[in-house]
Amino acid sequence: MKIVEVKHPLVKHKLGLMRSKISAPSAFAKxxxxxxxxxxxxxxxxxxxxxxxxxxxxxxxxxxxxxx
Incomplete structure (x- = not known):
C-alpha cells in the first residue's frame, strides 16, 4: 500500500484543531x-x-x- 503525505493547508489546520485538548468529542467527530x-x-x-x-x-x- 502506497503512503502519501498530504500537505494541504486545510488538512493541516483541521488536524491541529483535532489535537487540541479543548476539542469536544462532537467537534472532533465533525x-x-x-x-x-x-x-x-x-x-x-x-x-x-x-x-x-x-x-x-x-x-x-x-x-x-x-x-x-
Whole structure:
C-alpha cells in the first residue's frame, strides 16, 4: 500500500484543531469527517474519466464520467 503525505493547508489546520485538548468529542467527530472528505478528494484526484453524452434538461450534453 502506497503512503502519501498530504500537505494541504486545510488538512493541516483541521488536524491541529483535532489535537487540541479543548476539542469536544462532537467537534472532533465533525473535524474527522471533514478531514475524511478532503482525503477522499486527494485520493481520487487521479481517477480516469471518459467523455459521455447524456440527455440534459436542454438537450444532449457531454460530461466526464468515471471509467468502470
Amino acid at each position: 473535524l474527522a469527517s471533514e478531514v475524511g472528505s478532503l482525503l477522499t478528494y486527494e485520493a481520487t484526484a487521479d481517477l480516469e474519466t471518459e467523455k459521455v453524452t447524456i440527455e440534459g434538461w436542454n438537450g444532449p450534453v457531454e460530461i466526464d464520467q468515471n471509467q468502470r
